[in-house]
Amino acid sequence: MSDGPILIVDDDAFVRTLLREMLSEQGHPLREAENGQEALDLEGPPPKVVLLDLLMPEMSGMEALALIRNRWPATPVLVISSMDSDRLVNEALAAGASGYITKPFHPMEIASAVERALAA
Amino acid sequence: MPEYWIGDAEGRVLGPVSLDVVQDLVNTGRLTEITRVSRDGRNWGTPAGFPEVMALLLNAPSPDALLQTERQEAARVREQLRTMQGRPPHEIFRLDRNASVDAYRNAFFKLVKRFYPDRVRAQAHSDLRKAYADAFQFLSRLMVHIERELSTGNHVSPLPMMRAVPPPPPGEDEPLTPIPAPPPQTARPLTVVPRSMTPLPRPMTPLPRSSPLTPDPRRSLLEQTQPLRTSPLDSSFSYQAHEFVGFERRDDRVEVTIRVTARNSRMFTDHPLANLKTDGFFLACAKSLPLGTLVDVIFRFDEERREVRSRGRVILENTGGDPSRPTGFGVRFITLVEQDRRFMQQFVDKTAAH
Numbered sequence: 001m002s003d004g005p006i007l008i009v010d011d012d013a014f015v016r017t018l019l020r021e022m023l024s025e026q027g028h029p030l031r032e033a034e035n036g037q038e039a040l041d042l043e044g045p046p047p048k049v050v051l052l053d054l055l056m057p058e059m060s061g062m063e064a065l066a067l068i069r070n071r072w073p074a075t076p077v078l079v080i081s082s083m084d085s086d087r088l089v090n091e092a093l094a095a096g097a098s099g100y101i102t103k104p105f106h107p108m109e110i111a112s113a114v115e116r117a118l119a120a
Numbered sequence: 121m122p123e124y125w126i127g128d129a130e131g132r133v134l135g136p137v138s139l140d141v142v143q144d145l146v147n148t149g150r151l152t153e154i155t156r157v158s159r160d161g162r163n164w165g166t167p168a169g170f171p172e173v174m175a176l177l178l179n180a181p182s183p184d185a186l187l188q189t190e191r192q193e194a195a196r197v198r199e200q201l202r203t204m205q206g207r208p209p210h211e212i213f214r215l216d217r218n219a220s221v222d223a224y225r226n227a228f229f230k231l232v233k234r235f236y237p238d239r240v241r242a243q244a245h246s247d248l249r250k251a252y253a254d255a256f257q258f259l260s261r262l263m264v265h266i267e268r269e270l271s272t273g274n275h276v277s278p279l280p281m282m283r284a285v286p287p288p289p290p291g292e293d294e295p296l297t298p299i300p301a302p303p304p305q306t307a308r309p310l311t312v313v314p315r316s317m318t319p320l321p322r323p324m325t326p327l328p329r330s331s332p333l334t335p336d337p338r339r340s341l342l343e344q345t346q347p348l349r350t351s352p353l354d355s356s357f358s359y360q361a362h363e364f365v366g367f368e369r370r371d372d373r374v375e376v377t378i379r380v381t382a383r384n385s386r387m388f389t390d391h392p393l394a395n396l397k398t399d400g401f402f403l404a405c406a407k408s409l410p411l412g413t414l415v416d417v418i419f420r421f422d423e424e425r426r427e428v429r430s431r432g433r434v435i436l437e438n439t440g441g442d443p444s445r446p447t448g449f450g451v452r453f454i455t456l457v458e459q460d461r462r463f464m465q466q467f468v469d470k471t472a473a474h
Contacts, residue, residue: 011132012366013454014366014454018365018366019366055133060132060133060134060135062137080366082150082367083134084148084150084239085141085145085150086144087138087140087141087144088141091138091141102233103366104236104364104367105364105365106359107357107363108225108357109225109226109229112225
């Protein structure tokens with residue numbers, strides 16, 4: 001498993017804060033980006049998990065997903081989106097997402113998904 | 121498969137996705153504003169330039185059709201709830217009888233979010249609103265019950281003492297009575313006149329944490345964001361709707377205009393949880409706003425001839441239950457320009473010095 005951070009990519013600062021608060025006490029280093037391009041511009045070790053929104057400015061989450069999978073092939077990407085179309089879920093999973101969590105999310109749900117991603 | 125990129129009024133982009141996905145999102149109201157469309161993510165045009173997208177927008181269900189659909193959906197949900205009540209939980213979640221607590225939680229999250237109250241559009245039929253709330257409540261209580269049963273080593277039994285949801289009296293569904301619709305897509309203006317801050321209220325102490333099964337709705341959203349834990353069988357979560365976060369309904373935004381003077385500038389300093397140093401403020405006023413409300417704030421510093429705009433979210437409220445504390449609400453900033461933050465700090469420092 002990578003020693004890198006958990007990377008939170010969401011344009012909504014409040015959502016980033018919520019996820020940061022939930023994840024902070026697990027001891028994982030955290031990094032944040034406001035959009036896909038900012039995430040890809042980050043330097044340092046590869047993230048161990050990416051939490052990725054889909055609807056974002058600058059670069060959409062689906063585009064970011066493809067580029068993140070290309071840059072960090074071993075890093076699982078969990079999509080977190082308010083878009084709950086089954087077809088969109090399938091398209092995101094087909095594009096390489098390891099999981100799809102619809103907003104609103106519950107702390108226990110995030111915990112479980114991150115643990116599963118880290119264990120995979 | 122044809123691919124589309126969709127842009128909304130806030131400059132956000134979704135794509136590439138299929139036209140089927142766009143259709144799903146339009147029909148369910150998840151995409152209400154499409155301001156631009158692209159087939160390659162680089163060259164953009166208005167929706168009018170894409171007849172297939174325009175057809176989706178024009179064929180979106182009418183308000184009357186939506187209400188009919190919602191009333192039928194409410195009847196389905198009520199029937200589903202009646203079916204669930206009394207059934208063994210593993211059957212409700214389609215799990216093995218010996219399923220683990222994690223398996224129950226995963227199945228619970230998949231099912232319960234379908235009934236999350238804020239997923240109902242603001243103008244939705246009142247029957248649907250009620251049916252979703254009942255279903256959400258039932259499943260939340262069931263999940264707590266499952267954790268308790270598993271923590272004592274028992275097989276999970278049906279949730280006891282649940283009252284059956286009565287069928288609606290004949291004719292109750294007629295006529296259609298949607299709740300009044302707020303203006304869509306726009307912030308609701310609310311000009312708040314701060315109460316005099318003299319004599320100054322005593323600093324508020326953090327609200328006490330309530331028992332896990334009787335959550336105190338006044339707890340701040342961030343306070344109730346608990347550290348992640350997955351292993352305990354009994355998690356101390358209540359799984360009520362307030363524990364689910366991160367979903368924003370765009371028509372819930374409220375605009376608040378505040379005239380800032382030397383007398384009320386302590387809104388930025390006196391509250392221990394909501395102050396400028398914690399990226400927020402506490403507004404003492406008669407009318408509070410519900411927790412989680414997205415607020416567009418305009419601060420008018422008349423003496424300085426300056427206006428500061430920010431967006432925040434209500435993270436705590438005191439509706440007057442405790443007379444020793446000022447009524448009002450606390451907001452944490454989501455967006456505040458650093459230059460504006462410095463100006464506000466200087467204003468606070470200057471008024472404090474006088």
